[in-house]
Amino acid sequence: MRYALVADLHGRGDRLEPIARAAAGHGARLVLLGDYLDAKVSKRDAAVWRPAAELVDHDGPLWDLLAGRAAEGGLLLGNQEERIRDALADPGGPGAASLRPLLSAPARLRAGRALLVHGHEFDWFRVEGGVWAPKAAAPVDDEVTFYGHSHQPALIRLTTSPGVLTYEVLRAVEGVAVPVDGAHLVNVGPAKDGHWLLYDEEEGTVAFHGGAPVAGGRCRVRLPREGREGRDGRLVIIGGASPRAAARRLGVETLFVEHPARFAPHPLELESAGPEPAGPASAGPASAGPESAGPASAVLGERALLLDYERDRGLLGAMAAAHHRESPLAGALSMTEPGLLPAARLRDELGLPGASARTTGLLRDKRRMRALLDGRRGMAVAWAAGTGPADVERFAARHGYPCVVKPVDGAGSAAVTRVDGPAYAAEAARLAGPEFIVEEFLDGPEVSVESLSFGGEHVIVAVTGKGLTAGFVEISHVVPAPLPPGDLERVGDLVRTFLDLAGLQDGPAHTEVVLTAGGPRLVESHDRVGGDRINDLVRLAYGVDMVEAAVAWFAYGERRVTAPGEAARGAAVTFLTAPLSRGRGLVTAVDGVEEARAEARLVKVRVGPGDTVTAVRDSHDRLGYVLADGPTGPEALARSRALAARIEFTVKELPQDGEEPGSADGEEPGGAR
Template identity: 40%
Template sequence: MPVRVVVLGGRANILEGTHGLGLDTVLIHREGGYEPRAAQLTERIVHADLGDYALLEKIVRDLHAERPFARVLSLTEDCLVPAAQLNEALGLGGNSVASVRLLKDKVAMRGHLAERGISPVRWRVVDGLDATVRFLGEVGDRIIIKPVDGAGSESVFPIAGEQEARAAWELLGERPMLAEEFLRGTELSVETFSHAGRHVVITSTDKVLSPGLVEIGHTIPSRVDLDGTGIADLVHRFLDAVGIVEGPAHTEVILGPAGPRIVESHNRIGGGSLRELIQLAYGIDLARWAASVPLGLEPGPAEPPAMRHGAAVRFLTARPGIIQRFDGVAEAAADSDITVHLTAKPGDRATPLRSSHDRTIGFVIGRGVDAADAAARCEAARDRIDVVTAAD
């Protein structure tokens, strides 16, 4: 009888992996929140409020009593903690709830690292304008404030003075935020896969950031030497410190004058088409591994994989307004190694770029002989596309 698993939320990427492995998969998702093809990739789909843990536990326990599950899986941010809770409740193994919560709670993570002398960064929890201005005065330079449990660059504000702090808090309202010193340097992410507590670096990612610090491009592998800069060692020590033992992780790092510093981390595949980029560059499907390796169906990676190609993605941006048309798409798609994906259509609204959730227009993705070639080809394709908008 096939091995049976639960998947909480997310996209069809992990379902493609479990289906390809011959697993019986139960998807629990909010109604209308999944792609139609999910029905062909699963044993059944159960509709539920993914934010109601008591309901999720009842559903899973009842289904588990009918026929046991081997693991509860998720690669979507809001379901990482519930998946760990369910695995712990049913004794199925995986990353501990404490470890996953440490990655989710950025304040707890900073305190945890400070206690162990890992990646020192000046930080404080602030609850309004006055506390933010005081911390800015103590740091004496720029700071950044962000949600204590956010992701996707949402509600992240660089602050250099009281005026910027005031504008940020007018948008934020009353809630605690994490304030940190602004780390200057090269920002990149490190994509790892862990099995039985052993971590292997799969690749690293150079980022292209908007003025508001939203990621609008990724290139792999990074130009930065992970070993020579100490980044690889730091990421290994970090994952050990927070207790990650299995699955993919996406760890953001800034390499500055004082060395590398951890920004944040998530026990999932990074967003922004990183799964697809890793497939293009290495021929590896991390979503499949997220299911197969913990269940012993495939071996975990023993060492970093060899690069086959460089790979890059660049997201399309536009002046806010109503999209009228897309010019230059055919010219952009003329490169056989580049694919253009339009995720918006004429009549849709192009919104201001405040977080990764606002990258709704489309993107170009592809490969090259190396990372620089892939980036250059993607940027050339992106620059051929003109998203024409009109004010509404």
């Protein structure tokens, strides 16, 4: 049997007639995969009953042809037909009799080893290369699924290897039959633009007509597993103490890759703010969250590779490949900002699940991220690429002040500048470097969304409230963020949509969002857990260690978080800053640390008498932090702020560049802000 498959006609009868003639010439049965009608109402408006004339334009010849298809079982419902059916006020009113057979079709049809559907019932994600594909938990052996809905002709092959499902977008030439042996997803393309597909069931081939399909792209997704049998569980971990510690706790074999300057031969005592109180917290080694690797050490049963993983790309790939041949790897990951792209490249080279280098690069390059969101309602933000002050001024002339200038690949709020007028453009451009973006100022409270993705399903684990300086440096975090349920839902929907657009299907993400008067807007995102002790806050509030959950997923396919949970309590961190009114100063005394430490979960002070400090320009200028918990988020934040206020830095201001020695003010004591 041959089938001429048509989807997304949207009422264009003039497009269907030539397709029907061509199908007859091939001896093929014509089947329409939904959205053959074009609803005049939105999904939201379909909740109100209306007469047929308000729902769809009458087209006698097309409706007669469709009725014939329906009688022969050649129609499948799409979301357009469901919308019309649900809103049709009187099935017996004018035009309703002609519509009735067109709205009574089934939702799916089986033809041999093929499944025919419209596709609106699927969850979707964006495969590398731009193709939208249905999320599949695992392929059905040898089944071909034909669909439409996304208006993109595409041929996708599904293959499985131990623990991994791979989507591969194949190339095809218009009119040339392509074998579909094995599991495939096939989007037949929009008939309103002349696309249709010929499926030969006996030969097991498909041929695209009306244009070639979208070509190129691949995505590998981790599959869940029942247990830990087999040789799964080996990981490459690039930089950072926290994923190594998690791997050790879970019994995961690792190839640990670290920069030689950060490696130490002795075991590292990791600081932790565990989920249960254990008496007064003490300060551990310095750490700024996942971006700060700290010294590393060899551990029994662990292989260590010392090299500059950002520069020695070829050597890293060769060593990891040799390890993979000897002891097959289940995944590669990093929680450090410099290690994200090297880990993604390894995944691409070794065929491992997780974000591709394309996806990780998109998240790091703010130009690419903004371009991805251009034109998307509720997501787009005005922006422009820049290389000098004139670009800032041109943008402001078009969009107004204030605006924001930031490096294209920055982190930790470094060189992010609010520009309130033309006088500040030159300095902002200088700080941002040779390439930057300038974007509209997003006015409103900022939060970050901590998520874990499991084979394309994005679970929002927590939303973190932020306190910021005027220069966008974070000076406090609180979990859970004190937001009303409606805002939490909108923020979660925005982040899930963005992760699908970016092609992130597995592992953690840390996504920053501003709640503007027009709705939530994305600031940036990273395929790692959040820094600044956010994982500790999440663990205290929700009992979820996101680093450990990511390691368990990549190593074993073990899903440790199934749905958003309720916070058991609140947790917050307040960062310590120098009480400076000018550029830099000399610390002469630090008081109140032990008093704060006696009541806090964790206190860290990074400076002492004799150290030079600066006014806060980015995250590295902060002097430490105080972490506390409480019954709720606001109570935890108030507690951490109160304890931080007990720590007092006495700082003598130093002359700025070009200033005469001795002209600076004297010592200036002050509490942490």
